[in-house]
Amino acid sequence: MMWQNLYGVSDRGITLLLKFMEAFVSMLASLLEVPMLTEFAKIFPTSLYKVRKLLGLNRDKFVKYVACPKCHTVYKFEDCYRVNSRGEKHPLKCSAVKFPNHPQKKRRKPCHAALLKKVISKDGHGYVYPINVYCYKSVRETLETFVRRPDFLKKCNAWRFRNVPNGVLHDIYDGQVWKDFTDNGFFKTDYDLSFTLNVDWFQPFEHSPYSAGALYMIINNLPREERFNPENVILVGLMPGPKEAKKNINSYLQPLVDELEQLLQGVHINDGTLFGNNYRGALMCLSSDIPACRKCGGFVGHGAMRGCSKCLHAFPRAAFGKKADYSNFCMENIEPRTDEDHIFFASQVRNASTPAEQKKFEYEYGARWTELNRLPYYLPVRFHVIDPMHNLLLGTAKHVVEVWKKQKILTSEHFETIQSRVDKLKVPGNVGRIPRKIASGFSDSLQSSGKTG
Structure with missing residues (x-):
């Protein structure tokens, strides 16, 4: 090992x-x-x-919840079965009701999906096992492991001694959100930590459409060269597949928000000192790709009429099935979203009594409820960042290269040279895949057909 x-x-x-x-x-x-x-x-x-x-290396310190395979409601395992007089466990069905205030009684029926399955062991004994498991890792327990490392707290407070010229945005510490938290007394002690939440889905198996999701956080107090290292990432939860949850992931966010509410008030952590210390934590940023950010942050999809998460500009469609019209995007005539209005309309969506009423609120304001709104300091519009990687580093960069190719600024010989240099690179095993089809991806045949590699 x-x-x-x-x-x-x-x-x-x-x-x-x-x-x-x-x-x-x-x-x-x-x-x-x-x-x-x-x-x-x-x-x-x-x-x-x-x-x-x-x-004795126990890495399985997750709290395992039972997740409904149909509506993704999360339960404690002991709440998913009943025990008869003979001590046998009988599985229960999902009791979640999507519209409990629906005027029609027949529309208030529970989900009623199976949560557990019966399994017979080799020795003939039967027991119940969850169909889907949501693994949650306590943030407090992870922090207790982190703060015991040598110099970890020293690194978390190195930002206090930086020398950055006025007006220069060098890191998250120079942004207004960080300054507002500071003005409100959040960073008064060395034990106040700020987090960024990220949500992403991945395929854990080759040649399989199974998709699982991960919730993880980074500690913004750490220096930029340290905060994204794997050993410093807080894995919060693993969402089961085989498909992503639709529209929101509120049930998976509930345990995290419960802990963040406690961390805001302060929790005692045994950090290796004589008496331990009181640590506080706050979620300051939501940073994910666009689909994940919409599901986690409480917004409708980016293809909706009000698909922008920063403003209320409408993107109409000429007809059903047509692409949205993104023209006439003049900043002077655009009404920005406000956090107060967004939370209000998100509450309306959550409390809607019928699907039609819910869709109406979503259509008019482009808001959905997220469990993150339970945090008293959380500002859904202000605290989420626009995805820079897929937009700038991938989308815009590729488009610029295509334009240079079209205008003969870059020729096939240039791409061959770039490809040969990339092929000679020797990268560490923990680095993701590097591009292997630069030359063929921007070939004349693919360029003429409008496709890229």
């Missing part, structure tokens, strides 16, 4: 190595006929799970 950590070997590589070593030990035991080796081969771990269990 130390060797894996030192050289950055993947989990899959270590697993293959363990299986090889188990086969090697078994072969030695068979050839030498040594009883001790035979017994050792039987208990030799062939997976990382078994290794960590033998070494």
Whole structure:
């Protein structure tokens, strides 16, 4: 395990190595006929799970909730079954009602989806198991691990001693949101921490459409070169698949918001000092790609009529199925969104008694309810950032290269040269994939058809 950590070997590589070593030990035991080796081969771990269990490295410190596979409502496991007189557990159905105030009684029916499944073990005993599991990791427990590291708190407070010229926006500390928190007395002590929340979905399996989601936070107090390191990222929750939740992820945000409410008041953390200290935390920023930001931040999709999360400009469609009209985008004539109005209309959407009423509010203002609005300091419009990576670094950059190609500023020879230099790069294993189709992606044939690699 130390060797894996030192050289950055993947989990899959270590697993293959363990299986090889188990086969090697078994072969030695068979050839030498040594009883001790035979017994050792039987208990030799062939997976990382078994290794960590033998070494006492318990990484499975998640609180496991049961998630409804249909409506994504989250339950505690003990609330998902009833026990009869013989001690047998019988699964219950999802009791969530989407429109509890609907004027028609038949429209107030619960979801009624199955939450648990019955499983028979090898010894014939039956037990119940969740169909979908939402794994949540306590932010407080993660912080207790972090603050015990040498110099961690020192790094978190290095921002107080920066020397930045006036008027220069060098980091998040120079922004007005950070200054407003400071003026309200939030950063008075060295134990006040600020967080940025990110939500993203990924496919954990190859050649499979299964999509899982992750909630994770970074600590803004850390220096920029430190805060995004994997060891400093707070993994909050893992949302189950096989598909993303539609419109919002409020049920998955509830445990996090509950903890953030406690962190705002302050929680005592044993940080290795004699008596520990009182730590406070606040969510200052929501930074995700556009679809995730809409689901988490309480906005309608970017393809809706009021799809902008910063203003109330309408993007009409000429007909059903047509693309939205993004023209006439004049900043002087645009009404900006306000946090107060947005929260009000989001509350209207949440309290709507019928689907038609809910759609009406969403259509008129482009707002949806998010559990983050429960935080007294959270400003949904102000605290979310516009996705710069996909827009500027990918979308706009690719468009500029296409224009340069069209105007013959860049030729095929230039792309071949760029490709040859990229192919010679040797990058660490923890760096994501680098582009391998630069030359072919901007070839004349694809350019003429309007496609890029």
